[in-house]
Amino acid sequence: MTNKHDIYIKAAESAKIGIWESNLESNSVYWDSITKCILEVPEDFQPINGDGIKFYSPGENRERIVALIEKAISDGISFNDKFQITTAKNNIKYVECICRTELKNNKVIRLLGTFQDITKEQNLINELELNVKKFSSIFSSANDAIIIIDYSTGIITDCNSRAYELTGYKSSELLGIHNSKLFPIEKRIEIRLFLANNKDKDNYFVNETFIKTNLGAIIPVEVASGKKFIVGNRTFLVCFFRDISERKNVEDNLNMLSLVASETSDAIIIANPEGETVWANNAFLKLTGFSLNEIIGKKPRVFLNGPETDLQTISNINDALHLKKNIKTTILNYNKQKEKFWYESSTTPVFDNLGNCTKFICVGRDVTVAKEKELELRRILDVTNDQNDKLFNFAHIVSHNIRSHASNLSMILDVMESADDTDEKLSYIEMFKEGTDKLSETIEYLNEIITIQKNTNIDKKYICLKDEIEKVKMALSQSIVESCIEITHSIPDNLVVSVIPAYLDSILLNLFTNAIKYKSTKRKATLEIGYEINEHYTIISFKDNGLGINLNKNGHKLFGMYKTFHGNDDARGIGLFITKNQLEAMKGKIEVESEEGVGSTFKIHLNEK
Template sequence: MQTLSITSLIKDSPSAVAILDTQLRFAGNSRVWLNDFCPDHESILGKNYFDVIPHTPEKLKSILCECLENGSRNLSEGEKFIFPSGKIQWLKWKINAWTNSDEEIGGLIVLLEDVTKTKRLEELYQKAERVARIGGWEVDMTTNFIYWTDITKDIHEVPRDFKPDLETGINFYKKGEHREKITNLITNAIADGTPWDTELIIVTKKGNEVWVRAKGEVEFLDGKCVRLFGTFQDIDEKKKTELKFLEATQRLEIATRGANVGIWDFDIVNNQLFWDDNMYLLYGIDKKDFNGVYEAWQSGLHPGDKIRGEKEIAMAISGEKEFDTEFRVVWPNGETRYIKATAVTQRNADGKAIKMTGTNWDITELKNTQMMLSKSQESFFGAFENSDTGMAIVSINGKWIKVNQSLCSSLGYKEKELLKLTFQQITHPEDLQNDIELLNQTIAGEIPSYRMGKRYFHKDGSIIHGILTVTAVRNINGKILHFISQVTDITPQIENEKKLTRLVDITSEQNESLLNFAHIVSHNLRSHSSNLAMLTKFLVKEESDEERQNLLGMLSGASDSLNETILHLNEVVQVKVGALEKMKSINLYDSIKNVKKNLNLIIQEKNAVCEINIPKNLMVSAIPAYLDSIVLNLLSNGIKYSSPDRKPLIQISSEVNEENIILSFKDNGLGIDLNKHREKLFGMYKTFHRNKDAKGIGLFITKNQIEAMSGKIEVESTVGVGSTFKLHFKKPLT
């Protein structure tokens, strides 16, 4: 084949044709090719195909190269390509290799066509069919051949290779009225050419009932029906929605009649007002007495609501807000009724209001109930605010919603402060779990309410004792809305009970003291009396003046000893009498410093070191005289019973826990053998070292004094190492 003859042959071809050589260079092309694929080139002869058309799809490039290499041909009726830029193009081609005179491959003849427009329409049509679920069908009456498109088969839920016939197609329609109707329509069409368009139910191959729209037409030849054809659309969802809507509409009509709801339309442009029958019942008027204009509605409004009603209609028309309101109407018999009204405003293309459609219903009973509820709420909140008992409305998550002044006063918070907290935050940890468990039982419906003793933290950190009563408030469906909590402050009673308990304890201890006193009297005073009696007898019998003077001296000493014993016993008895009433808030550091000052001489004599590690602002609740006596006793003991082997060191420190202030006296003295003396350590006239000044009364008095102030004393001691005494004082009330 000669390239020149081919070139001249295809130049005027009506198709896009190009001749390529073995280097894929253009040896010739039609004008159509130039216009369709190379509009920016005047001539492409001698240029490489891919240089001229650089965006050639990779698949087409491969096909061109393969055909040139193998001398083969390739044919495509249309291939879709999506380019990186997003452009979509369909190409149709026919590629053949051509040979020269030596039967060698001389290049390619390429017939290329851009079929994008046609293929796009086909694709859109196919997508539309799939989206709209519209299939086609045809019956050749001369051969009885039936054709169904894929969509039609999909609607019938049959496989793609399914081959229907006329009888099978009709039998897919639901037995009864649906099958009878389609049979009659097809029969009439075959007889007189009448087309049909109907909605029926078919039963698919899988047994599903589906609503379809079946359309059909006929073709006649020489007065004889030769062809039936049409479309088949799945309208199941749409049809079922329509049926549901119809059913809902019918139910709504029944409901509006039963619920006495009126429906109305207002033609704004023509001032025409349309009411259904229920509207006349709501306004208490006869239909014949209503002239169907806006003014007729307005005339039925209560005088106090006329201006507002007009304003809200005007606002709905202007688009400022939707019509959703309540108003009163006055019946012809003078009765006043409350009406709830809502409406939707319709507008034209220019946004102008042309129509309002709405509903009215009688809410008189609801309004009366609301007013009664309002009065009830006013009564409740009046009692709530003025109650002497602490009351609160608490949410399900434990946050205070509302609190009264009594509760604020009991807990020491202002209302705004308390509302920022939850009940969990101010509940004593030991009571919280029990409270939550009872609350959960109430939420679960196991109990309607609960009552418990509970401790709260006052704002100042002190403990408030209360009796808590919690009741759940539920809505009509039984769902808990919130809780009503009542807190009765019983702190004074609890404190009185504690005082009473302490008094009982003191009484018991005093009884023990009296018993101890009786033993001491029995033992010590008997010794003193025997001694006095013996001395007196000797004195009476003695004639020597010198010996009598000696006996008088001994008698005086015995008398002083008896007096000292009686004074000690009196001091013990007096320690706990009226102690609690004398309690004060005392600066601990200052008290210790004062006592230390009084002992400076003995401290210097013993070359002792006294370290005071106590905050200067630490306060304790104590009786001043008792506190001084205790500090004096323990400080002087630390010096008095110091070790001869080392310089005396007394360390005084403090610590604060939740309820108490603990004062510690630690020395490096002789120590006490607690294994031997623990039980009698704080006994009266008990001594543990050979100290001539020891009388065994100091620790006994100290223990009685600290316990009289509701405290306690503890001791740790090791012989040869030293002792530590710990005193527990109550925190002062702030």
């Protein structure tokens, strides 16, 4: 171990430094085990002159090592450089190669050197350089003003170009000054205390304040601080300054609008692009009875809809929201107490600079009073039109029927006047009496119709339907026995209907007597009474197996006055006409299904409202 060369070899192995030699006289090459390990060749690999060059990555690295070797051989110039290589196993590594020359008679006869793997160190350097490049790029091109402050002195040590634009200072004016000069006097204490409070905290913070530019302008800014970093024994703080003048103006405008919106009598609600509530003013909350917490995140239609809310209007609103279009509607809503109110509103989408919908604003008002007056007026107009139609028909009936009776009486009087014989004249008196009876009967019918149409506001009462049917059966018991008709019903004991009792009694009598009058002689007469209940009506059906009616021929005049279809002597053609008027006076209706020779089914619809 006394040999210096052996000591050197051992030291190199300990440091994992490879040793290589190229003997130019003997044209031989030597690589030690460390060098072979770095190049990832087998231990028994025997290099020859020129083998080492092929491990250097093609391009700049290979060209550089070739040039340095040539210069070492020709001029005897040693070198120390770093290179990228590709090992025998195709792994990329970084190495440091040192070459020393040995001369004899001023001629290079041998190259000696070391070979060290610096891949880890070089990767760290590459990563650091990349991060430096990234930071430099961000630092120079950031939209925010970036200022680096010496934490111990408060002096500005560096900043980007945006800082000069924001503050109005030149680089020679900004670098080296105390950071407090950037703030108005009244804000300096606040900033100093804020920085002091965050001195021992290693986290981010954001604060809003104002800066004073070189020209004296006051600009609102948002200050954000990153983590502190230490270089040597000095601590530095990176601060980001963002001009929030535009945002502040928008906030001020929004605050004013919010104040106006909160105090206006119109109901205002704001929803996100999905139609979910984000805010509502006091007028809306008062109108609906909900609190803001109860409606945030919910779609208004979810908590405002009710049984009578118009589905088509809801569909129109949903379509407008989906297409991001304006829409004006008037719709029946329900408040928290499930009370109805009419709501007239206008919904408008709001878009950002890129054309994206950011929110919906709906402004509305309670129009219940006006809407109820409108509906009442419409009801009155409908009633008036209906009454006018009935009046027209009634006038036609009166004109036709009374004129017929008057003409008949006039003819009898003319005959009586022209008769010479007293006995003959007296014989016409009976005809005249019969004519006056018919006129009296017609006037009585017309009076009954007038009474029905006039008394549309008679109060309804709740009565047991089964009891009323039994009463009518009792009143017509003799006729029922004589006609041998079988009457059955499925009316339950507890079925109660809201009707004008006298009208229901008249309706039942008419339908019972019609089944008896128009029974078929070809089969045993039956009358089946049933019922059903739907959303709007209680429906009572009267199904007989009598003569039936040809509806194609007579359906249009079935409920007309004085319309008869079977030639019965006791038929007056007034019963169904009166029945129809009585049901309509109670907001109901009558329908018929009939087939000639088979029978008829009359259905009376009783409006329970």
